[in-house]
Amino acid sequence: MELQTFLKSRMPLFRGLEDRQIEALASICVPADYPKGRTIFLEGSQAQGLYVVMSGQVKIFKLSLEGREQIIHIYGPGEPFGEVPVFEGGRFPANAEATADSRVLFVPRDGLRRLLENDSTLAMNMLAALSRKLRRFTVKLENLTLKETPQRVAAYLLDLSDRSGGAAEVTLDISKGHLAGLLGTAQETLSRVLKRLSEAGLIRVRGKHIDILDPDGLQAVSDGDDRL
Amino acid sequence: MELQTFLKSRMPLFRGLEDRQIEALASICVPADYPKGRTIFLEGSQAQGLYVVMSGQVKIFKLSLEGREQIIHIYGPGEPFGEVPVFEGGRFPANAEATADSRVLFVPRDGLRRLLENDSTLAMNMLAALSRKLRRFTVKLENLTLKETPQRVAAYLLDLSDRSGGAAEVTLDISKGHLAGLLGTAQETLSRVLKRLSEAGLIRVRGKHIDILDPDGLQAVSDGDDRL
DNA sequence: ATTCCAGCTTGATCCAGGTCAAGGCGCGCG
């Protein structure tokens, strides 16, 4: 079955499970399609389970009263989201919205908890997954509070490059508006920073494609070197 | 035994465990004393286990290259910290230091993992604990990126009051310098904000004791009302 | 009691970056 293959091969969370566990899991999951822009859940609403991106892209974000948006994370295929209320509190701590046409797997809370209680492999995987998210939060908090915007942009680009094996050309998988939201800045500021980095000869921007001309220089900016 | 009593009664993490599990746990834990100002672990160092505050106070924080400090959390008695590397990565994502003379329980990684694999109650407790931390991170990120300093201060005071049952007088359990670090601002700014809140008749500050004179007004400030 | 000092307050200055406003640019669609 299609779904079982996905669970086994594409999802670190379910790595190492026995086939009959995968079957049990597959039998309780429900896939659903969300068009770009559609809300998946709202902050504060009651959760019935968690979600996994199968295809497309989902943003998790907070809104201020004035409407400013802080993106907490953007998830792609294979990544779970909305786990918190499964284990604590029952309500979502933030909002989720599809940023592209997406297929999303829903995993009901009760069934998942039953599986977790009987399978320590799954439980350890889940503990690792939550720990990874805590680690990312730490990094994000550090970036947002201890780094200036150019540092954050440089760090983001380097991270993107690293994750594609140190490639000299990276492709933004999200719009620049979303990137600004993710980096905790205004779109205008991001635009200006990219320009400055270009003028300094560190990068070249062509739409969503960015050439990293000087990785070391970019690293220096990321580390706080004020060369502009 | 003293230690077992502490584990059973003072720690949500170990709530609901059977006595023989508690015994097993107690037998692998090691308490240690840290004077005020002593480092407990450094970011990036290899972790051998997690910690639990028995008495005193511990701050978890990040440092920028220039030496600015962002406090991520401050933990008191009963609260665990440093869990992340037990389940993922192996290295601490931030620094920990005692902010008061403290007794801290060390729980070795391997023993803990063995217990977790054999006891789903403990595993579910741990999942809940990590989820609670993720939720707090979400709130913290929201406060730091979407709220201005006066809003953060007001929110902190109200939270403090709520946690002591809505008391009209709250006592800061940390120094104002640390509070500034926790709220992502400079000590000078915090001082000025407290003064403004006092002059607006919302609070009265006497050292570490703060009277909340106008909870509704404070709530309004916390929600972004620009009354100063 | 006097000194000392960490912790706090107050004042003055400066700047990163948010906001408002006005175009460009590219692309899908009629």
Add this chain to the structure above:
DNA sequence: CGCGCGCCTTGACCTGGATCAAGCTGGAAT
């Protein structure tokens, strides 16, 4: 082919809050 609409860039301005620089204060140590 050109119209319209997101999305992005550029410019001008303004402000929250960081930083630098003095004092102040209260309690611990002698």
